[in-house]
Amino acid sequence: MKxxxxxxxxxxSxxxxxxxxxxxxxxxxxxxxxxxxxxxxxYEEFITAPSKGRYLNTEIKPNHPSRKLSPPRRPR
Incomplete structure (x- = not known):
């Protein structure tokens, strides 16, 4: 997905x-x-939200199933 x-x-991103x-x-x-x-x-509400991180945490994460595609990078 782009x-x-x-x-x-x-x-x-x-x-x-x-x-x-x-x-x-x-x-x-x-x-x-x-x-x-x-x-x-x-999605439109998310992309236009003043704080996308806050919207993700309060509206998307609690209400939608998720799947992890890749692990976070480890600091060196």
Whole structure:
């Protein structure tokens, strides 16, 4: 899934598949997660939210199943 870079302290990039209703989020620590069953309207609210990290934590994470695609990068 193609992701776009974000100006966020905790999120690096985000992508959305409207056909599958899947939101894909890359965190600044390198972890990538997909959130399932995210309707188009909720994605629009997320992408326009003043704080995408806060919206993700309060609206997306508690209400949508997720799957981890990659582990976070380890500091060297």
């Amino acid at each position: 992701r776009e870079r974000l100006d966020s302290s905790s999120l690096a 985000v992508g959305y598949d409207p056909a599958a209703h899947v939101l894909e989020v890359e965190f600044r620590n390198g972890g990538v997660y997909q959130y399932l069953d995210v309707p188009d309207g909720e």
